Amino acid sequence: MASYHGNPHSEPAKMEQIITEFFAKSLHIILESRSPYVSSRNYSGEQVLSSPSPSPSSSSSSSSSFRPRDKWFNLALRDCPAALENIDFWRQSNLEPMIVDVILVQTPLNFSPKRGPARNSSSGKDRHFYGSDTDEFGSEAKSEKIIERWILQYESKKSAGGGSSTSSSSGSSSKRSGNTSSHALYKKSILLLRSLYATIRLLPAYKLFRDLISSAQIRLYNLGHRVSSFVEPFTRREEADMQKFVFTPVETSCGRLCLSVLYRSSVLDLSSEPSTPISPQFIQEYVGSPMAEPLKRFPSGPISQSSPSSSSPFGRRHSWSYDIYRESPSSANPSPSPTYSEAPIHRLPPSSLPRHLHDDTSSVVAHVKNPSYDEYWPSPMFSPSPSPSPPTNVTGVSHMPKAILRYSSMPSLPNKQPRFDQLTVPKELFTLSKDEPGNMLGVKPSSNSSLSFQDDSEFSGAFVLDDEDDTTDPGSRQGSFDLACGPHTSFPVKKSQDAAVGALVHMLKKATPLHQEISVVHHMQEDTTATTSSNLALSKTTADAFEELRLYREMKDSLLKQGKKNIPQA
Template sequence: MSSSHNRSNNNNSEGAKAEQIIFEFFAKSLHIILESRTPFMSSRNFSGDQMICSPSSSSSSSSSVRPRDKWFNLALRECPAALESFDIGRRSSLEPLVVDVVLVVRPLVGDQMNLSAKRELIRNFSEKEYQSGWNSDQDELGCETKNEQIIERWVVQYDNRKIRESVTTSSRRSSSSNKLQLMYKKATLLLRSLFVMVRLLPAYKIFRELNSSGQIFKFKLVPRVPSIVEPFTRREEAEMQKFSFTPVETICGRLCLSVLYRSLSDVSCEHSTPMSPTFITDYVGSPLADPLKRFPSLPLSYGSPPLLPFQRRHSWSFDRHKASPPSVSCSPSPTRSDSHALVSHPCTRHLPPHPSEIPTGRRKESYPEEYSAYQDFSPPLSPSAPIQAVPRGITRTESAPVRIPAPTFQSKQNIVAPNPHLKLSRHASLKPVRNFGPGESGPAVDKLFLYGRDDFRKHSGVRPSSNSSPGISFSRSSSRSFQEDFDDPDFPCPFDVEYDDITDRSSRPGSFDHRGDMHEPLESSGSFPKKSQDAAVGALVKMLKKAPPLRQDVSESSIPEICWNNNNKPARAQEIAVASITASGLALTSKTTADALEELRSYKEMKNHLLLSQSTSNPSSVTTSPFDV
C-alpha cells in the first residue's frame, strides 16, 4: 500500500516536473523566437561588443545568471516582450502557442515617399529618370493591397493525445526520473536547434538589417502572439515552407515545434532594397523636409497660422541660402522657390522610391498596427496634421537610431487648422485592424486610403500623360482631389503650401490655381499689420511676383504695383494682387523653365530695387503704410 502510495506521489511530482518543463519549454521557445525577431533585442548584442541595446541590460544579462537562464542551459538576453506576451496565468499547456512574425510595411511613410517623389518629379520634370521611377512606383502602388504579411508562423504545441499509449509502454522500461531527464535533454537539444534555426530563416535577414544599420526602413518586423489565430488560406499555406522539429516525447504526450515560413524570394528580395540611402537623403537638409524645422518658431515670430506658407517656404530658402534676409525671404515668390529646386536641387536628393521599395503583395491592410505600440516609433502622429507634414515627421524621427524628440509635432498641432476628416482617420487608424480581413478594410482604413493611396491609384493613369507635358497638371488634379474628397472648406493651407512649393506657377492650370492663389494673398494680407515694414514690403513683392506668370501682359501689370508701392500707395496693391492672381490663374502659358528663370531674375532685381528704395524712403511714410486698411 505504502509503496503504491509513494509511487503515486512520485508520479504526481514527476507530472508536476514534466509540466514545468513543458511550460518552460514554451517560454523558452517563445523567448528564442521573439529575441531573434524583435529588433534591438537580440543576443547579437549579447557579448557587449556590439551594443545596440542599452548597455545596462546587456551587461546585466552577461554577468549574472538569471534563474530562467538555467532552464535548458540556455542563457538568453532579457526580452520583456517574451514575458509580456506569455501570459502565465491564462495559458494552458494544452493550448498551442502561436507566434506570428509579421512584416509590416509602413504605408504612410511609403505614401509620403510617393508624395515626395511626386513633388520631386514636378520639380525635376525635366529629368526623365525620375518620371519613370515614379511611374513604376505607381504601378507597384496600384497593386498594393496589403501592408502586412505574416512571414513566419511558429507553433509550439503540447500534444498529449496520440502518444499516450506508446509512451506508457516505453515508460515501463526506464524509470520515470530517467524519462524526465531524457525529456529534458531532448527539449534542450530541440531548443538549441531552434536557436540556430531562427537565424537561418529568411526573416532573420530582415531582422539583421533592421538591427544592424542606423537606417530607417519602410518595414519592420513585428512578432505577435495572437490570442485568436487566423488560419492561413490554402494558397497562403502552399506558398509557405514548413519545417517541423522532431517532437520531444514526454511522459504523457509530446512537445511539437514547427514553423511555416516564406521563402527567401518571397521575403527578402521584395524588401531588402529599401535599405538604400535614398530614404535618408530626404531629411538631411532637404528643402522638402526642412519646412518642419520652422514649425516651432512660427507661433513665436508671427503667431499667425495663415503665414505658415511663407514661413515654411522661407525656412528652407533662408537656411540653405543664408544670403536672403528674413524679412525678404518671408515672402519669396514661388518662382523663386522653384528656381531653388531647379538650380540647387541635386539629383541625389530624395530620389523617388525605387519600384522595389514600394510594398506589394499579400500584406494585410493595417495601417493602425503600424502606429500602435511600436517601440522606435516614438512621436505620436498629430491627428490634425496635414498628410504632407506628418509622414515627413515620421521620416525624420525614424531616421535616427536614437529617438529624436519632436516638439515640432506639438507646435504643429497648434498651428495647423484642425481638419476633422483627417483627424478622424488618424484617430481611427490607431485602432487595431486585425478584424479586417485581407481583402476588406475598415472605414478608417478606407478613409486613409482615400487620400493616402487610392488617390494615387486613381490618378495613376493620369500621371504619365501629365508627366509628358511638364508634369504639372497631375499634381494639381491630385491635390484637387484631396480637397474634393474631403469636401472640407477649412482644409488647412499646408496643402496649398506644398503644392505651391512644388509647382511651377507658370504652368499651373487655372482650376486649382484659382483657389490656391486666392488663398494665400488673402492670408498674407490679413497678417500684414503684424509684420514689420520690411515684411510687408516682402509680402507685397511676393504678391507681385506671384501675380504675373510668364505672360508679358500680366508681368507688365505688376510693374505699376511696385511703382505704387514706391509711391507709398500700396492700398490698391491687394486689389491688384487679387486681380493679377486671377490673371495668373487663367494664364495657361507654355513658357519654358529658362523663361521662368529669366523672369525670376528680373523679379529679384525688382525686389532689390524695391528694398533699396524702401530703406531710403521716408520712414514716417512707411510706418503709415495703408496695409491696415
C-alpha cells in the first residue's frame, strides 16, 4: 500500500501522516485541474478524445514508473508545482484547515499562466493581500470572482486545537485495535480522493480550465487560485450564487476528515466572452508590440537564440512569455523600483513586494492589486489617459525603450531625454498594427511560442527534479525559470490611443534617417546613460514631437560623431 505500511510508528502518527498526505493529495488534485500552467492534459497527448482504441502508452505520460508520491492513495498524478509549493506551506501549519479558492479573473490581457499559487500565502501577513473585493481599482476592466471554494479540514473530536491532534488521538486510538483504524482511514481516503478526482472534472469550472489549456484561442479570462487556512466569508449574495457539494466525511477514531466545495454554477456564462469588442483591440496591441520587430532590428541580439520553430499550435501559450515579461523588469531592470514605492500599494508590506515580483509564481490576484505591476502589461485597458502623463506614469509608459534595450541586452538606462531610437518603435508599432491580426499572430509566435515551448520542457524538467526529492526550492526553480526564458524576446508595449501619437508616428515614419540601424546600434553601444522615456513622446502633441525630433537629430549627429571616433579604437 503506501509508505505508512510497516511504519514502526504509532497508530496516531500513521493516521496523522495519512491525513497530512490526504491534504497534500487533495490540493494536488484540485490545482492540477484548475491551475492552467501545468496542464495535465496537454502534458503529452494525454487528452484523448474518447476513441475506440486509445493508445496504450497514454496512460503513462511522463514516466512509466511511479514515484513515491504517486503511491500515496494509489493515485499517480502529474506534476503540479503550484500544489507542491502550497503544500509546503501547509505542512507547517499543524493540520489547519485548507481553503482553496479558485478565482476567475476576467481581463483581456491577464494571461498569467498561474503556475504559481498565491505564494504570499506562505506567510500569514501576506495572505491579506488577496481580497475577494475586486473593485479597488474599479476603473480597470478586470474582474475576479471566486468560482470555487474547496474546504478541507480535519475536525478533531477531542481537542479544540488542530495542532494537538496527535496527542489527543493517542489516547483514544488505543481503544481500537491497532492497525485497523489507520487501514480503514487509508482506504476511505483513497475512495474520497477518487471521488474528488472525478467530481472536479464535472464541475463547471473545469470547462474553463479545459478551454484555457486546450485551445489556441486567446481567452479573456484566466484562473487563479489562493490557498489559505482561513475562510474569508462570502457575502450573502455571493453565497446565494454558490452551490455546495459535500463529500461524506471520513470518520476516524479521533476526528473526521471533511471535504466540501462551494461552486458557482453559472460560471459558463462568463466563459463565452472571446467575442467581446475588446479582443480585436487587444490582438492588435499584442501583435504590434515590438516582439516581432526587434528581431529584424537587432538580428544579432539574444533573441536569435530562440529558434523560429513551431508556431500556431501553441497559440495559447504565448501568454506565458507575457507573464515572463511582466516579471522580468523587477529582476532585469532596476529602474522600475521607484514605481513600486510610489504606486498605491494597499495592504502589501513593501518589503514583501520585491520577493513577490521576483517570484515567478506570483498570482493573478497579485497583479490585480498592484497597479505598478499592471503598468507592464500591454493593455490598452490599463493605459492611463492619453493626456499628459502624471508623474507616476513615467516609468509606466516607458517600457517601450526598455524593451528595446532589453533586446540589445543593454543595461537599463535612466530617464533622460527621448531618443530617436526609441521613437522608431512607435513607428513599427504603427505599421504592424495595420496588418491583419492573423498575420501578426503569424509573425509573433516565431519568437514567442518557441520560447514558451522551451519553457514547457524546461519547467517540467526542473519540476520533475523537484518531485524526485519532493522539495520545493524557490531558488532552483527560479534558476531554471530564468534559464528557460533567458532571451527576453518579447516585451509588452503600451500604445497610447491618442491621435497625436498617430501623427507623430506618421512623421517619424517619414523621417528616414532616424531609423538607420547603424545609428541605433551606436546608441546602444555607446551610451549607457540613455533614456527610457519615450513615454513623453507618446503623450505629447505634434509640436512637441517636432521639437523632440529636432533634439534627436542633434543627438544623433553628436553620437554619430562620437561613434566614428570610437569605432576605430574598438
